[in-house]
Amino acid sequence: MSTLEDFAGALTPSWCPGCGNFGILNAVKNALVELNIAPHEVLFVSDIGQNGKLPHYTRGNVFNSLHGRAVPPAVAAKIINRNLNVIIDIGDGGAYGEGLNHLIHAMRRNHDVTCLVHDNQVYGLTLGQASPTTDIGGITKTTPQGAPPPVNPLLLALAVDCGFVARGFADDVAHLAKIIKAGVAHRGFALIDILQPCVSFNHKNTHQWYRERVYKLEGTGYLPDDKTAAWQKAQEWGAKIPTGVIYRHERPVYEEALPVLDPDEDLEHIVVSGKIDKLITEFV
Amino acid sequence: MSTLEDFAGALTPSWCPGCGNFGILNAVKNALVELNIAPHEVLFVSDIGQNGKLPHYTRGNVFNSLHGRAVPPAVAAKIINRNLNVIIDIGDGGAYGEGLNHLIHAMRRNHDVTCLVHDNQVYGLTLGQASPTTDIGGITKTTPQGAPPPVNPLLLALAVDCGFVARGFADDVAHLAKIIKAGVAHRGFALIDILQPCVSFNHKNTHQWYRERVYKLEGTGYLPDDKTAAWQKAQEWGAKIPTGVIYRHERPVYEEALPVLDPDEDLEHIVVSGKIDKLITEFV
Amino acid sequence: MTQTLNFMVSGEAGQGVQSIGFLLAKALARYGYYVFSDQDYESRVRGGSNFFRVRASLTPVNAIKDKINILLAFSRQGIEQHHRGVAQTGFIIYDTETLGNLNVNDTVSIPAARLSKEATGDMQSANTVLLAAALCLLGYSPEDLLSLLQSYFRGEAAVNNVKAAQAGFQYVREHISIKMTTQLRKIGNKSRMLVHGNEALSLGAIAAGCKFMAAYPMTPITSIIEYLSGKAVELGMVVVPAEDEIAAINMVTGASYAGVRAMTATSGGGFCLMVEGLGLAAMTETPIVVVEGQRPGPAIGLPTRQEQGDLDFMLHAAHGEFPRVILTPSTAEECFWAAVKAFNLAEKYQLTVIIMTDHHLATSYSAVERFDLTRVEIDRGVLYSKNSGEYKRHQFTADGISPRAFPGKPGTLVVTDSDEHDEAGHLTEDPEIRSKMVNKRLGKMVALREEIRLPKLWGAEQPEIIVAGWGSTFGAIREAVTTLTETGVKIAHLHFSEIWPFPKDEVGDILQDCPKVMVAENNATGQLAKLIQRETCIHVNDHVLRYDGRPFTPAEIIAAVGQEVK
Amino acid sequence: MTQTLNFMVSGEAGQGVQSIGFLLAKALARYGYYVFSDQDYESRVRGGSNFFRVRASLTPVNAIKDKINILLAFSRQGIEQHHRGVAQTGFIIYDTETLGNLNVNDTVSIPAARLSKEATGDMQSANTVLLAAALCLLGYSPEDLLSLLQSYFRGEAAVNNVKAAQAGFQYVREHISIKMTTQLRKIGNKSRMLVHGNEALSLGAIAAGCKFMAAYPMTPITSIIEYLSGKAVELGMVVVPAEDEIAAINMVTGASYAGVRAMTATSGGGFCLMVEGLGLAAMTETPIVVVEGQRPGPAIGLPTRQEQGDLDFMLHAAHGEFPRVILTPSTAEECFWAAVKAFNLAEKYQLTVIIMTDHHLATSYSAVERFDLTRVEIDRGVLYSKNSGEYKRHQFTADGISPRAFPGKPGTLVVTDSDEHDEAGHLTEDPEIRSKMVNKRLGKMVALREEIRLPKLWGAEQPEIIVAGWGSTFGAIREAVTTLTETGVKIAHLHFSEIWPFPKDEVGDILQDCPKVMVAENNATGQLAKLIQRETCIHVNDHVLRYDGRPFTPAEIIAAVGQEVK
C-alpha cells in the first residue's frame, strides 16, 4: 500500500502562494496513492517551467528535460521499461509551443504515458509572456496588441486520434485526481490539459474566472465515446468550460509491437550470441 | 498579362519520369498565369525534398530553406512585403514531420500565404522511408513492421481553424490549378495537401491507386462552410478520397494588424527621426 | 562624498527588490552620478532571497566593489545573509516592527509597513518608505524623489507611493538623529540615462533601423523582446513572438531576404535550436543579427545566473565552414554601439553577426551619457542597380560580395538556395563552382579583419603581466588592474569587445613580449585563452576562472593576480 | 595480376550503377582480394551521371588510385565523362546497340540489352550481362558469379539475372577475342566481408549491445538506420523513426536513462538540431552515442558529396562546458571498433561519445577480415549496488563518476535534472555545489585522456615532413606517403582516429622536432591544423585542402607535397 507520506517531496515548493500548481501536485499524489503505485514505480519526466518543478516536490524517479522536450525521453523510457508509470509534467508553452511536434507525434503513435499539461495560459517561469493558449486578444508583454487565437489542445489531440483526451481544473483536486487516475490506467497516450490559475501573471483566467465557468461532464449525460461529439464538446470555451474526459478509445499501443527490453541484461551475452555472427556472415 | 512562357524554368527537372511533381509544377504555372501574376510578384519558399526543387523549374523569386523550415521564412517575408504572392512548396515529411510545429502555428496565426504540400506519403529525396502520412501498416525500410497510423493534415488544419483547407491530386492538373488559384486568392493561410504519386518509392499509393479513389467535392452538394461537416469529410480516406476545398472561412490575417514596412526605406531617416530621441529620454 | 557609495537592496522575489533598487539607481543617475548596479535573483517568482546592488561614484564605474554603505532589507534572510558585507561605517535600514529585531549593529529602524498603512491605507508601499528614508538620510531632495516616483508609477500607485515617500522623509526628519557623513548633491547639470545592457542593445537596434524581430522568451534576453514589443507599433517595427527558436531565426532570415534589417535574441539553450538556421543564413548570404545572452550551462543550468561559457560554441556553431562576426560588448554603452555596428557589418558582408552578452551585462544598470545619435551611421552594403544585366544573387565579385536586391521588383528575380548553388542561385553539384562559392564566402573574412576594433592595452607601459578578458568582465578586471597599478604592479589589461575575426597578428605582437599572460574569464575552461593559443601560438597558462554562476568582483582578480606576483 | 586492378561502373541514377558496382566488388572480395570502392552520385533518384569505382589488390587498399582498367558504362555520358580516365591498356565495356558507337578506343561492345531480352524476356538485366562479360574476360568462374547473383537477388529476379549472366559469359566466349593480361583467381581460401563504413558501424553497435536507436533519415547515415531497422526484431532491439532530430536525441537520452545502450545518427544539419540535447545528456550525465556523418555544408550544401567540415562544430557544439569524446574512424574496419569503444566510453564516463564519419567513409565498400568478436569487450561502468546508502544519482566521487542505477527498482529513486542540481539530482542554485558539479563533470577528462589511442607516426624515421590527417582521408594520405617514401622523400603520416580528448603532449612531442608539419583535410579552413595549434602551440602552416565535395586522391596529396619538397 502506498501512502501520501511516500510521496512527500524533498524540496519545499518555490511556487507563488496561491498558484494552481499546488492543486495539481495534490491531485497527482492522491491519484498515485489511490492507484497504489509506489514512488519507484513512477517516472516523472518534466519540462522546463513552473510545471517542471513538480517532481521535485514529491517522490519518484525524475528525469527533468529541456523546455518543450519532455515527451521524447518519456516515451523512450516507457519503451525500455514498460513497468514504469510514466507521467509527463509540462506547461502550455512547452507542450503546445516549443514541443508541439513531439506531442502530436507521440499521440499519433500512441505511447502508453500520461501527459499532464499545467495550462496556465501563460509562460510562467519567464514571467508572463503570451503562450499558445493565451486567450485571443490577451495583452502580455509580448502581445501588447493582443494575442492571436489560441491553440485548442483538445482538438489537436482529437485530430491525431489520441485515445484519452481530458481537461481538469487545478482547483478541483478530487475531480482532477480522478481524471489522472483514469489517464494513468488508460492503455495508451493520455492527454490531460489542466486549467491552472497563475496568480502572478494571468490576471484574466483567475481562480475565480475558471470557477465561474468550469463544470463537470460527469452527470451531464455526455459520453466520451463519440469523436464527433467530442470534437464539438472540445470547442466549448467561454461562459461554460467542460472538464472531465472528453474522448476515450483504445487502440494499439506503439511499444506493444516492440520487443521487451531488459535494461539490466548482462550485455556480454549479446556479443557471444550467434546473432551477430550470422549477420557478419551475410557480408561475406 | 503573364504567360506560361514567363514561367519556363532555368533548370531541367531532375525528378523521375512519371513523378507526380510534374503535375503540380504544371498546375502551379497555370494557376499563376490565370491569376495574371508575374514571376517577380511570386515568392516561392521551398523545403528540402523532391518538392523543394519545384521553384527551380519555373520562374519567380526563390528562397529555398531547410528541411521542415519553409514556413517561418515564408510568413516573415510576407509580413515584410505584402505585395508578394508567397507560395510554399513542401513535402509531407517537411510539413507534417520535421516542421509541423511551424505549420500549425502559422495556420493558427493566419498568415496570408499558400502552402502546397507535395504529399507522396513517403520521404522521396532520401529514398523512400516512411513519412508522417505513410498509410497505416505501410512497409518501408524504416518501418519494416508497418507504419503507425498517419497524421491527417486536414484535421490538424481544422483543429487550428485554418481558413482554407483543401486537397488536390497531382494528376488532375486542371482541378489542382483551380484549387491553387483559390488558395492564392484566399485572404489568409491556405493549406493544400496534394496527393502526389511517387513512382520510385511509393508502390502502394500509385497513380492508379489514387485515380481509382479520388473524386471531386464540387458537384456533390458538399459546401465547405461548416466546420463539423468538414471535420467529417476530412476523415474520408479509403475507397473514396475527396479532393477540392474542404473548408473555407475568412478570419483576421496576422500581418494586417502590423505596420506596413518598406524594405527600400532609406534607413538613415529612421535614425534622425525623433522617435529614438524620445525613447532615449525615457531612460533619463 | 567619498569616491564611491555602495547600496544593497535585499529581500524575497515579489517584494519589489528590483523596483526599489532601480529607483535608487535612477535617483542617483538623475543627480549626475556615475552608477553601476547588478542583480542577483533566483529562478522563482515569489520567495527566496534576492539582492540588487547599486554603486554610485564621481568617476565611471563598471563593477561592484567594496563593502555596503547602506543595506535596505525587506526580509530577515536579506539581513542575515548580507549584514556581514556592511562596512563599519554603514547602516542597515529595515522595519523592525515587521521583521523583528535582528541582532545586528548599526541599524536604522523605520516602521515602514505602519507608515505605509497610515499614509495610503495598505502596506504595499512600505518599501518606498524605506527608500525615501534612506535617501533622506543622504540629503536627497524630497521633491526630486517625488518626481521620480511620479514618472515611474502610474495612476493610484503613483499617488500612494508619493504619500509613502513623504511619510518616510518625515519620519526620518522627526525620529532619526543619525547623520550620514556622505551627503548626495547634484553633480553638474546633466543627468545621465540609466540603462541596463539589454535596454542599450535594444536602443542600438532601433537606432540601426532594425524593422523585424522574431524571438522566444529566455532569460537573460527576454527584456529585449519585451522592450521592442512594447515600442513596435510606435516605431513601425514588427516583433513576432515565434512558436520556438527555430522559427525565430528562420523568420528573421526570411524577413531580411525580403529586405529589412532583422534580428533575434536568445540564450544558449535557444541558440542551440538556431544553429541550423545560422547555416541557412550563411549559405543564402542573408544578413542577420543574433543576440546571445549567456547564462550558466550546460542544458538549463542556472537560468538567472552569470557565465561566459559560450564563446567556443559561438565561434563554431553549425556544420560546414562560413564567415561570421562575433561582438562581445563589455558595458551597457558598448551594447548600444555593438547593435549599430552589427547591422552594418551584417548587411555589408551579408552574413550573421552574433552579439554575445550575458546575464550580468544584460541586467546590470549603469548611468551613461545620452547616446550620441549623430555618430550612428547606416551602411546597407552594396545594393543592386538595374544597369548591371540580369540579376544574379550570388554573383562572383572581387571581394566576394554580390549586390543585394529584394524580391518584388519587375525585372529582378532574387533566387537563393540552401543547397550549393551557382551565381544565379540555382542548385549545382559542379565541383568548380562549389570551390569558388566556398572561397567567395570565406574570402569575406579578409576585409572583415579590418573592421574589427583592435583591443587596446591599458595600464602599465611594458607590463610584466597582461590580464586578458572579454565582454562583461571588463569592469571587474579594469578596476582590479587599476588598483594593482596603483600599488606598483606592472600590469595591463587587454580587453576584447569585438572578438571575431580575431586580430591575431596585433594580439600576437602585444602578447609576445610580455612574460606572463593571464586570462580572467567567467567560465571553467578558459575559452579566450584557448582562442589566443590557437590564433597566436602563444601559451596562456594562467587563468582566473569563476564558474559558480556569479560575476567576478575586482577583489577576486586582485587576489588571483596577487598570488602570481608574490 | 599486377598490384591493383581498377574498375569503374558509370551511368545514370536508377540504372543500377550501385548494384553492379557492389556485385563486382563482392565478386572480387569473395575471391579473397582486398577491395576498396567509392561512390559518386547526385542528389536525385533517376538520371544524371553517377559512378562507382572498385579497386582490387593483393595488399590492403583504402583509397582509389591510378587509371581505370575496366570501365563498365551504362550511359553515353558515363563514357564521355570517364573515357579519358581509362588506362592505355584498359577497356570500355558497353552496349553499342543501345548507346550507339562512341568514338573512343579500346571498347568491348556487348549487345547487353538484346541478350537480356533474349534470355529473360525483358531488358532489365542488361547490366548483369555487362558485368558477366567483364568478369568473363578476367577469367572469373561463371559458377561463382551465378552463386553470388543467387544470394543477392530474390525470386524471379534471381532467375533472370542468372540467365542474363550466362548469356553474357557465352557471348564473350563466342564473340570476343580480346585477352586480358590480368586474370582473376582465388587468393588463399578465406573470402572477406565486403562492408561499407555504415554497415561496419552498425555491426559494431550491435556487437556492443546497443538496444535502442532513434533517428531521422539523412544522407549519408540513412543506411545505418535502415540496416538496424531491418534487423531490429531479430536482435530484440528498438529503432524508432523519430518525428525529427530533436526527438531522436532526446529519446536516446531517455532510453539510456532507463537503462539500455542507445544511439542516434545524423548528418551536420540534423546534428544542429541535436545540439541542445547534447547539453541535456551532459547535464544529466547520461551516456549516449551519436554518429555524425559529414557532407559538404553549410546548410543543405551538397547532400550526396564528401567533406570533413564539421570537426570544429563537434568539438564545441552546445552552450556551456562539459566533457565529450570524439572518435574519427578512418576505415570501415575502424568504424566497427569505434562503435564498440564508443558505447564503453559513454557508459564508463557517463557522457556523449560522437563518432564522426563522412560520406566517403560511409559509402565506400572495403573487403575486410571478419570482425573478431572475441576482442569485443563490454564495460558498462560503475553500477549502483544497494549497500551504499540512499541512492544519489550525482554523488560526488574521487573520479567524478557516480554509480548508475536504473529507474524502477524498489528502494532506489533515480533523480536527475537539466538544471544544476545537487548530488541527489535536485535543483540547486548554491554556488559551491555548482562549482563542484562543474569540476566533477569536467574532471572526467583526466582519465579519458588515457583511453584515447595515440596516433602513431608512420613512414620515414626522423621525417622532414609530417602530413597529419584524421578520419576518412587515411587511405589517400597513407597511399601518398607510401609512394613518396618509395621515391626517397623523408616523410611520415600522423593520423587521428580518436581525436578528442586530444593527446596534446604526445602530439607535441612528435611534431616539435619536425621541420615541416602539414595537414591534409577535406575542408577549406584546416580544422585539424587549428586544433593542433591550439593544443600544442606548434604552428601548422601548410595545408592540403580539398573542398569541392569530392574525396582526395593520393595523387593530389603527392602533388601538393611534391611542391613543398621541391
Ligand SMILES: Cc1ncc(C[n+]2csc(CCOP(=O)(O)OP(=O)(O)O)c2C)c(N)n1
Ligand atoms: C529552448 C528554450 N527556450 C526558452 C527557454 C526559457 N523558458 C523556460 S520555461 C519557459 C516557458 C514556460 O512556460 P510554460 O511552458 O507554459 O510553463 P510554466 O512556467 O507556465 O509552467 C521558457 C520560455 C528555455 N528554457 N529553453
Ligand SMILES: Cc1ncc(C[n+]2csc(CCOP(=O)(O)OP(=O)(O)O)c2C)c(N)n1
Ligand atoms: C534537418 C534535416 N534532416 C534530414 C534531412 C534529410 N532529408 C532531406 S529531404 C528529407 C525528406 C524528404 O521527404 P519529404 O519532405 O516528404 O519530401 P519529398 O522528397 O518526398 O518531396 C530528408 C529526411 C535534411 N536535409 N535536414
Ligand code: SF4
Ligand atoms: S508565476 Fe504563476 S505559474 Fe509560476 S509559480 Fe507563480 S503563480 Fe504559479
Ligand code: SF4
Ligand atoms: S523519388 Fe518519387 S517523389 Fe522523388 S522524383 Fe522520383 S517519383 Fe518523384
Ligand SMILES: [Mg+2]
Ligand atoms: Mg504556462
Ligand SMILES: [Mg+2]
Ligand atoms: Mg514526401
